Amino acid sequence: MICEAAVAKQFTTSEQELNGSGDESLDPLQEDKHEVVRGLVHKYRSRVLCLLTAECASYCRFCTRRRRVSDIEHGRISEGDIERWVEYLRNHPEISEVILSGGDPFVVSTDIFRLAVEKICSIPTIKVLRIGTRAPVSAPELVTDEKLDIIKSVKQPVYVGVHFEHPAELTDETIEALTRLRRSGATLYSQTVFLSGINDDYDTLYNLFTRLLEVGVRPYYIYRCDPVVGIGHFIVDPQKERHIMTELRKNLSGLACPTYVIDTPYGSGKIPVPLEFWDADVSYYRDFDGEPHNVVDR
Ligand code: SF4
Numbered sequence: 001m002i003c004e005a006a007v008a009k010q011f012t013t014s015e016q017e018l019n020g021s022g023d024e025s026l027d028p029l030q031e032d033k034h035e036v037v038r039g040l041v042h043k044y045r046s047r048v049l050c051l052l053t054a055e056c057a058s059y060c061r062f063c064t065r066r067r068r069v070s071d072i073e074h075g076r077i078s079e080g081d082i083e084r085w086v087e088y089l090r091n092h093p094e095i096s097e098v099i100l101s102g103g104d105p106f107v108v109s110t111d112i113f114r115l116a117v118e119k120i121c122s123i124p125t126i127k128v129l130r131i132g133t134r135a136p137v138s139a140p141e142l143v144t145d146e147k148l149d150i151i152k153s154v155k156q157p158v159y160v161g162v163h164f165e166h167p168a169e170l171t172d173e174t175i176e177a178l179t180r181l182r183r184s185g186a187t188l189y190s191q192t193v194f195l196s197g198i199n200d201d202y203d204t205l206y207n208l209f210t211r212l213l214e215v216g217v218r219p220y221y222i223y224r225c226d227p228v229v230g231i232g233h234f235i236v237d238p239q240k241e242r243h244i245m246t247e248l249r250k251n252l253s254g255l256a257c258p259t260y261v262i263d264t265p266y267g268s269g270k271i272p273v274p275l276e277f278w279d280a281d282v283s284y285y286r287d288f289d290g291e292p293h294n295v296v297d298r
Contacts, residue, residue, distance in 0.1 A: 003166065003167075003168035004168070006165075006166050006168065006197070006198045006199070006204070007165075007166055007168050007169060007198075009195075009197060009198055010060050010061060010062065010165060010166075010195070010198060011058070011059060011060060011061060012061065013061065014061070014233065016232075016233035017061070017230040017231070017233070018230070019232060019233070020229055020230065020232070023227050023296045024227045024228060024229045024230075024231075024232060025227065025228065025229065025265065026067045026228065026229050027067055028064070028226045028227050028228055028263075028265045029043075029064060029226065029263055029264075029265070030043075030265070030266050031043070031049070031065070036088065037081075037084045037085060037088045038077075038081050038084065039051045039052070039075075039077050039081050039085070040084075040085050040088060042088075042092075042095070045094055045095075046094060046095060046096050046097060047095060047096070047097035047098070047099060048089070048095055048097075048098055048099070049099045049101055050085055050098055050099065050100050050101070050116065050120070051065075051068075051075065051077070051101055051102055051103065052077050052100050052101070052102050052103070052105045052108055052112070052113075052116055053072075053075060053076065053077060053102045053103040053104070053105065053107055053108050053112075054068050054069055054070070054071050054072050054074065054075020054076065054102065054103045055069075055072050055075070055102065055103045055104065055107045055108075056069050056102060056103040056104045056107065056134070056138075057104050057106065057107055057134060057135050057138040057139035057142055058104065058134045058137070058138040058163075060134075061231065061234075062193060062195060062225060062228070062231045062234045063228075063231075064226045064228055064263075065103075066228060066230070066231075069102070069103055075102075075103060077108075077112070077116075079112075079115060082112075082115055082116050082119055083119075085116075085119075085120065086119045086120065086123065089120065089123050089125070089126060090123055090125075093125040095125065095126070096125060096126060096127040096128060097126070097127065097128040097129075097130065098120050098126055098128075098129055098130070099130040099131075099132060099161075100116060100117070100120075100129070100130065100131045100132065101131075101132035102132075104133050104134060104135050104138075104142075105131050105132070105133060106131075106133050106135035106139075106142040106143060106147060107135070107139075107142060110144065110146045110147060110150075113147055113150060114150050117129065117150050117151070117154060118150070118153075121154045121155065121156055126156065127156055127157075128156055128157055128159065129154060129156050129157070129158045129159070130158075130159045130160070130161060131151075131158065131159070131160045131161070131186075132160075132161045132163070132191070133160060133161070133162055133163070134162065134163040135177070136162050136174050136177035136178050136181065137162065137163065137164060137169045137174050140173045140174055140176065140177035143177040143180060143181060148180055148181065148183075148184040149184075151181075151184045151185065151186055152184045152185055154185075157187065158184075158185065158186045158187070159186065159187045159188075159189060160181055160186040160187070160188050160189075161188075161189050161190070161191050161220065162178070162188060162189070162190055162191070162217060163190070163191050163192070164190050164191075164192055164208060164212060164217075165192055165193065165195060165198055165199050165208075166198060166199055166204060166208060167204065167207040167208040167211050170208075170211050170212070170215065175215050178215055178216060178217060179215075179216070182216050187218075188216055188217040188218065189217060189218045189219070189220035190209075190212050190217045190218070190219045190220055190221075190258070191220060191221050191222075191223070192205075192208070192219070192221070192222045192223070192258065193222070193223045193224075193225050193234075194222060194223065194224055194225055194236045194241050195225060195234045195236070196233065196234050196235060196236045198234075200236045200240060200241070200244065201244065202244050202247050202248065205222070205244060205248060206248060206251065206252065209248070209252055209256040209257065209258065210252065210253075210256055212256070213253065213255055213256040218255060219255075219256055219257065219258035220258055220259070221258050221259055221260075221261055221270065222245070222258045222259070222260050222261075223261055223262070223263055223270075224236075224238065224241060224260075224261070224262045224263075224273070224295075226263055227265070227296040235296070235297070237297070238273075238282065238295050238297060239282075241260065241273075242260075242273060242275060242276060242282060243276060245260040245273070245275055246275040246276040246277065249275055249277075259272055260272065260273045260275070261273065262285065262295065264285075264287040264288070264293060265293060265296075266287070266291075268287035268288045268289050268291065269287045269288035269289075271285050271286075271287060271288075273285075282295065283295055
């Protein structure tokens with residue numbers, strides 16, 4: 001596929017969004033159920049997700065959180081909400097890792113960004129800050145010097161997870177934003193989703209992961225697309241995904257090869273998929289709680 005079309009398809013509405021199936025859900029990862037304080041999702045014992053805003057610089061059509069990413073008013077986080085996050089984190093010392101996400105945390109004002117980062121990182125039990133973003137790709141100008149200075153001032157390690165789908169997204173402007181993030185002291189990793197007609201081929205992913213490593217981003221996860229209502233047309237045949245990942249594992253540098261996972265429905269873990277090196281029945285898997293799930297196919 002021509003690169004521009006592969007990038008555009010991520011953001012273009014399609015009539016196929018109206019075709020649902022019984023396996024789809026608005027919230028397959030059950031985040032709303034685990035939202036213990038407005039905007040704070042606590043699913044795993046030692047880490048939480050803080051949704052700083054419902055605004056995003058991207059509006060991907062396949063967004064797992066599309067039920068709330070477009071609901072900007074409802075998702076707007078206030079200073080009071082951040083105070084309540086801090087209170088919750090202080091009352092739960094078992095939480096050592098906070099992931100700021102959204103929407104996109106780089107969309108919010110410098111003041112809100114500073115307040116969230118500084119307040120959260122002032123808690124002694126918080127040892128790691130992560131920030132999930134696609135701003136370096138969609139709107140590199142949002143990676144401002146002011147926000148980089150805030151990251152630079154944090155004493156904990158800061159890991160910035162950048163969402164990439166296609167090597168054509170590595171423009172000069174994007175690489176420059178990534179370089180500035182690295183210079184602020186952040187460690188960069190990537191997250192990718194298998195998407196039909198966009199990146200479900202060996203060459204595209206080989207180029208993407210190789211280039212990411214070369215520009216200082218460690219490929220971390222590639223996900224099977226979540227079964228969200230309206231995005232079934234993006235879901236790839238699981239055997240095809242597994243074969244591509246097997247070939248990538250053979251040929252990529254180990255540092256460039258992300259872990260291929262299924263994010264379980266009901267929010268119970270990211271489960272690595274065994275590659276073709278193993279003779280395994282991959283039609284179902286067990287989540288972190290031992291519950292079996294069939295792989296959702298189209
Ligand atoms: S960048 Fe992430 S949060 Fe924003 S629309 Fe895309 S998938 Fe959703």
